[in-house]
Amino acid sequence: MDHFSPVWSVVAFLFIVLVAQSVIASRRPQNFPPGPPVLAVVGNLHQLPRRKTFLKHHEWTKKYGSMIGLKLGPANVVILNSYKHVKELFDKKGSIYSSRPDNYIGGDLICPNDVHILLAQHGPGWRVLRKAVQALLNVSAVDALFPIQNAEATQTLCQLLDDPDGYYDHIRRYSTAVILASVFGQRGAEFDSPKVQALYHAQDRFTAILEPGAAPPVDAFPFLKLIPEFLAPWKKEAREIRQEQRALYFELMRETKERINDQKITGCFMERLLRDQERLGLDDEHMAYLGGILMEAGSDTTASTLLSFILALTKHPEVLEKAQSEVDSICGSDRSPTYADIENLKYLKCCMDETLRWRPVAPGGIPHTLTEDDHYAGYFLPKGTILFANAWAIHNDENEYESPEKFIPERFCDNKFGCRPGKVDTLEDHRRITYGFGAGRRVCPGQRLAENSLMLNMAKLVWLFNILPGSGGGGDLSVETGYTDGFLIAPKKFPVQFIPRSDAHVETIREELQQCQALFSRYEG
Numbered sequence: 001m002d003h004f005s006p007v008w009s010v011v012a013f014l015f016i017v018l019v020a021q022s023v024i025a026s027r028r029p030q031n032f033p034p035g036p037p038v039l040a041v042v043g044n045l046h047q048l049p050r051r052k053t054f055l056k057h058h059e060w061t062k063k064y065g066s067m068i069g070l071k072l073g074p075a076n077v078v079i080l081n082s083y084k085h086v087k088e089l090f091d092k093k094g095s096i097y098s099s100r101p102d103n104y105i106g107g108d109l110i111c112p113n114d115v116h117i118l119l120a121q122h123g124p125g126w127r128v129l130r131k132a133v134q135a136l137l138n139v140s141a142v143d144a145l146f147p148i149q150n151a152e153a154t155q156t157l158c159q160l161l162d163d164p165d166g167y168y169d170h171i172r173r174y175s176t177a178v179i180l181a182s183v184f185g186q187r188g189a190e191f192d193s194p195k196v197q198a199l200y201h202a203q204d205r206f207t208a209i210l211e212p213g214a215a216p217p218v219d220a221f222p223f224l225k226l227i228p229e230f231l232a233p234w235k236k237e238a239r240e241i242r243q244e245q246r247a248l249y250f251e252l253m254r255e256t257k258e259r260i261n262d263q264k265i266t267g268c269f270m271e272r273l274l275r276d277q278e279r280l281g282l283d284d285e286h287m288a289y290l291g292g293i294l295m296e297a298g299s300d301t302t303a304s305t306l307l308s309f310i311l312a313l314t315k316h317p318e319v320l321e322k323a324q325s326e327v328d329s330i331c332g333s334d335r336s337p338t339y340a341d342i343e344n345l346k347y348l349k350c351c352m353d354e355t356l357r358w359r360p361v362a363p364g365g366i367p368h369t370l371t372e373d374d375h376y377a378g379y380f381l382p383k384g385t386i387l388f389a390n391a392w393a394i395h396n397d398e399n400e401y402e403s404p405e406k407f408i409p410e411r412f413c414d415n416k417f418g419c420r421p422g423k424v425d426t427l428e429d430h431r432r433i434t435y436g437f438g439a440g441r442r443v444c445p446g447q448r449l450a451e452n453s454l455m456l457n458m459a460k461l462v463w464l465f466n467i468l469p470g471s472g473g474g475g476d477l478s479v480e481t482g483y484t485d486g487f488l489i490a491p492k493k494f495p496v497q498f499i500p501r502s503d504a505h506v507e508t509i510r511e512e513l514q515q516c517q518a519l520f521s522r523y524e525g
């Protein structure tokens with residue numbers, strides 16, 4: 001009996017309490033939306049694949065319906081697989097469906113004090129950041145960026161002419177360069193430019209550590225936070241990522257300040273933020289991060305969508321032909337399409353909407369957290385429930401879209417929302433054309449900027465090139481095998497040929513690049 005010292009008794013008692021708590025917490029709440037059966041402690045964690053979870057969530061729709069309730073350890077999670085739920089919850093009840101889940105690694109270790117707008121909880125801190133971002137990304141501010149978008153797109157075309165095999169990096173450079181110039185007033189002329197490389201390096205590390213499975217599930221099982229750093233390599237990695245991000249974002253902000261002092265004004269977002277810093281009440285850390293996060297949020301997302309469009313064209317020559325004849329009817333070969341043409345390119349707009357539907361960049365959605373108990377459609381959703389608007393499932397809903405797995409831009413010519421005949425086609429339904437940008441109060445504030453970039457680049461690409469499959473018949477369209485993993489997906493590199501349509505087109509674009517040099521020089525040095 002003397003083996004049971006008081007200390008061991010307490011430890012044993014605490015252990016039993018912890019296990020009992022975990023077992024109870026992993027049970028499904030009463031009246032929770034249906035979902036697969038749970039196991040004690042882990043809930044449904046063991047049923048989720050490590051990769052492309054959105055596909056599993058979509059598959060479960062057949063068995064459990066369009067709203068699925070899951071237990072991830074103690075966490076209550078709901079997957080919204082129909083636009084109707086997203087509209088009713090995120091869009092109509094935004095005041096309680098707009099927070100973010102606890103994120104110990106991203107939110108506490110790497111970006112503490114709500115500096116990261118994407119991860120920040122719904123509250124006063126997030127509101128200040130959101131207001132600042134919306135002011136920067138309002139319609140007229142965004143449309144004022146057309147000249148730099150046009151110039152960078154022109155350079156991208158010339159890079160594709162000179163080095164077509166490097167297309168993947170040229171497209172990725174484009175989106176980063178536009179944001180670098182618009183936010184920090186700097187150029188990223190090459191993919192190898194130090195700032196472009198530094199951004200991708202920091203971002204790749206950040207997204208990798210946030211991927212499920214990259215670190216233990218600390219948010220589901222908070223006691224894991226107590227593991228000391230020498231036993232938890234992910235803690236060291238998080239500390240290093242924080243240092244790397246801060247160093248980059250602070251340096252970019254310092255350089256903007258220097259340029260202001262040297263009277264080199266570009267009109268970039270950071271200049272405006274610095275001017276309004278006092279009124280906004282933001283400290284240096286929040287300012288630097290705001291700029292950095294705009295770059296993070298706008299780079300890979302835009303590039304991935306453009307790459308998906310190119311991938312689709314390699315298999316759909318009929319779409320390329322139609323898009324070319326539309327662009328040709330406006331431009332001929334004497335000039336490439338520019339921002340003034342965008343609103344006249346109706347078919348190309350259908351191509352953009354279809355690309356966003358067909359291959360949403362954040363297919364599983366970015367989680368929203370419910371901040372009060374709620375009842376919906378006969379279900380009970382407890383405060384703290386984490387909800388995902390599964391853009392993949394929403395846009396592959398066979399009841400809404402005909403042959404949803406196929407790339408068919410024409411569906412958007414026939415119906416504003418790309419839906420089957422007879423489906424809702426009125427604005428009164430408050431349906432969104434795309435759920436690829438999320439919904440509700442957290443909806444992507446960069447949508448207009450992104451869509452301007454997409455339209456401009458798509459128009460210029462089809463104007464200059466015949467885009468044909470490369471060796472082996474082109475790329476792999478399958479989202480399972482042809483796309484990268486992670487919460488943001490992109491096509492893997494695929495074989496493609498960019499064949500200029502005529503010498504006249506080539507001559508025109510090279511001349512246009514010459515004319516862009518004066519604009520570029522404002523962002524250089």
Ligand code: HEM
Pocket residue numbers: 117118119130133179293294295297298299301302305361362365366367368436437438439440441442443444445446447449450
């Ligand atoms: C094709 C390009 C893009 C896609 C597909 C995309 C998608 C998304 C999605 C799905 C969200 C989360 C929405 C939600 O929680 O419901 C988001 C948030 C956000 N996006 Fe975008 N985005 C794109 C481009 C951009 C650009 C160009 C910028 C700005 C330069 C930007 C800035 C942001 C910011 C700041 C947030 C966080 C908003 C918040 O949490 O309040 N995005 N985006």
